[in-house]
Amino acid sequence: MMNINKVIEPIEISNIVIPNRIVFPAFQTNFATPDGFVTERLTRMYEKISKGGSGLIITGCIAVSDDGVPNTNCLRITKDEHIGPLSEFFSSIKQHGAVPAVQLIHAGRQTLSVMTGHPIVAPSPIPCPVMNETPKELDEARIKRIQDDFVNAAVRVKKAGAELIELHGAFGYLIGAFLSPYSNKRADKYGKDKTLFFTEIIERVKKNVGNTPVCCRISADEFVEGGLTLNETREFAPKLVKAGADVISVAAGTYASMNHMAPSEDMGEGVHMNLAEGIRSVVDVPVICVGNIRTLEYANRIIAENKADLVAIGRPQLADPDFFNKSINKQQISECNYCGTCLFFTIGADSIACPQNPEL
Ligand SMILES: Cc1cc2nc3c(=O)[nH]c(=O)nc-3n(C[C@H](O)[C@H](O)[C@H](O)COP(=O)(O)O)c2cc1C
Numbered sequence: 001m002m003n004i005n006k007v008i009e010p011i012e013i014s015n016i017v018i019p020n021r022i023v024f025p026a027f028q029t030n031f032a033t034p035d036g037f038v039t040e041r042l043t044r045m046y047e048k049i050s051k052g053g054s055g056l057i058i059t060g061c062i063a064v065s066d067d068g069v070p071n072t073n074c075l076r077i078t079k080d081e082h083i084g085p086l087s088e089f090f091s092s093i094k095q096h097g098a099v100p101a102v103q104l105i106h107a108g109r110q111t112l113s114v115m116t117g118h119p120i121v122a123p124s125p126i127p128c129p130v131m132n133e134t135p136k137e138l139d140e141a142r143i144k145r146i147q148d149d150f151v152n153a154a155v156r157v158k159k160a161g162a163e164l165i166e167l168h169g170a171f172g173y174l175i176g177a178f179l180s181p182y183s184n185k186r187a188d189k190y191g192k193d194k195t196l197f198f199t200e201i202i203e204r205v206k207k208n209v210g211n212t213p214v215c216c217r218i219s220a221d222e223f224v225e226g227g228l229t230l231n232e233t234r235e236f237a238p239k240l241v242k243a244g245a246d247v248i249s250v251a252a253g254t255y256a257s258m259n260h261m262a263p264s265e266d267m268g269e270g271v272h273m274n275l276a277e278g279i280r281s282v283v284d285v286p287v288i289c290v291g292n293i294r295t296l297e298y299a300n301r302i303i304a305e306n307k308a309d310l311v312a313i314g315r316p317q318l319a320d321p322d323f324f325n326k327s328i329n330k331q332q333i334s335e336c337n338y339c340g341t342c343l344f345f346t347i348g349a350d351s352i353a354c355p356q357n358p359e360l
Contacts, residue, residue: 004296004328006303010055011310013286014213014246016163018099018310020055021303022296022324023288025249025312026103026166026217028061028074030344030351036063036076038085043092045360049317050096053324056310057098058166058215059089061105064153065146067118068106068174071345077104077153083160090161101164102157103217106146108174109135109183110255121146122177123184123191130255143190146174147201154205158212164247165205166215169198169240171261172254176219179236182227182254195236199243206244213246215288220250220275223257230278241283249288249312250276258346262315263292265338270298276308288312294336296327318342319356 007021031042050057062075069076076082090100109122112133121142122135138146154165169175177183178190178197190197198216205214218240220233237248252272253260263271269292276289286309293299299311317323319336326333334356342352354360 003304004300007296007300007311008328009303011286013164015211016099016213018055019097020053020324021310022054022299023056023058023310023312024049024054024317025288025290025314026058026060026168027314027318027352028070030071030073032073032075034073036069036074036078036082038075038089042075043089045321046089047092047096048321050093050098052317052321053328054098054313054317056101056164057093058101058103058164059093060103060166061168062102062153062157063106064104064149065106067116067121068108068111068146068149069116070105070107070111070173072115073351074105077156078149080156083156086157086160094161094163099163100161101166101215102162103166103168104150104153104157105168106149106174108172108177109133110171110173122174123186123197126183126185128172128255130258137186140188143197147197147204150201151204151208154209158209162212164213164215165209166217166249167198167201167205168217170217170219170249170251172219172222172256175201176254179218180222180228180254182222182224195239199239202240202243202245214244215247215249216240216245217249217251218279219252219254219260220272220279221252221260222254223252223260224254227254230275234278234282237279237283241285245285247286247288247310248279248283249290250279250308251290258343262343265292267292269294270302273302273307280306280308286310290314296324315342318352318354318360321357
């Protein structure tokens with residue numbers, strides 16, 4: 001008999017109640033228009049996922065600056081015109097009972113100027129070994145401009161109806177690049193205190209969005225030589241909470257360790273649970289875990305054993321948007337077989353696709 005008593009318990013975070021512990025994490029589909037607007041296809045995809053029963057749906061990523069888009073057709077929240085279509089998008093998610101949330105991103109050096117139409121930027125002029133384009137080092141004025149972009153984006157997504165705002169500090173994108181000694185070689189205050197770029201954003205976002213909860217996603221281990229490991233991230237995670245983080249989402253990897261961003265099947269179920277547990281033991285806010293979590297029963301065990309407070313399930317919900325409800329009702333699921341087709345940018349495709357879910 002499948003035990004799912006824990007995973008169906010609601011959880012209160014700041015001013016919201018998430019009806020259960022399952023999260024659909026941020027997933028860059030490349031289904032938006034080239035100028036970052038929501039499309040029918042994107043709405044259809046998220047509507048199906050929200051009907052499927054997950055309590056928290058983190059849409060996006062959504063780029064806060066035009067020079068920070070990770071791909072050509074990523075959602076953007078760079079002007080007021082983006083708000084209207086997004087508010088319809090969020091209400092269609094909400095009408096099925098899920099909490100509509102959003103992830104804000106600046107891609108930093110993990111993009112290309114041919115995709116953004118702008119020079120790419122980073123804490124230090126070191127190219128990402130995968131993208132191979134040397135970024136411009138940000139000066140303090142440009143740092144301030146991008147921090148403003150995060151704040152303006154947060155205000156806009158709140159206006160559009162997002163009820164939780166996730167700041168993307170994972171995977172080596174701009175915030176993650178500042179956090180890491182692997183990519184941040186600065187001698188100024190943003191290099192001496194590598195969390196400063198992020199904590200300033202968190203503090204300012206919190207000041208501007210009232211009691212809307214803010215989640216910080218981090219790579220608790222970057223799995224690259226000279227990069228962040230759990231020792232360092234355990235040290236700085238409490239600083240993010242002090243700055244105002246209401247939730248910490250624990251992921252792993254960078255573009256140079258892509259096999260940890262979206263772990264392959266052979267890495268085993270719950271491959272990064274030790275990281276979530278490690279961070280959870282040093283913070284006093286809820287923690288989201290992720291990575292090869294394939295069944296609701298396994299997710300339930302994670303909650304029951306106090307290893308995390310919420311469980312993100314990505315690819316399995318892409319393969320079957322009804323994953324949660326079908327699991328509860330003991331119906332057959334269309335299972336993700338970790339074929340890698342959804343990782344469109346690694347196989348030269350234009351956008352995500354899934355052989356298990358051809359209607360995507
Ligand atoms: C195609 C694809 C796109 C993704 N896009 C994002 C993203 O925009 N932001 C993010 O934080 N994580 C992103 N991720 C990572 C997922 O949120 C999740 O952490 C990862 O898929 C591991 O979870 P899973 O094993 O349940 O799929 C993406 C993953 C894939 C496969």
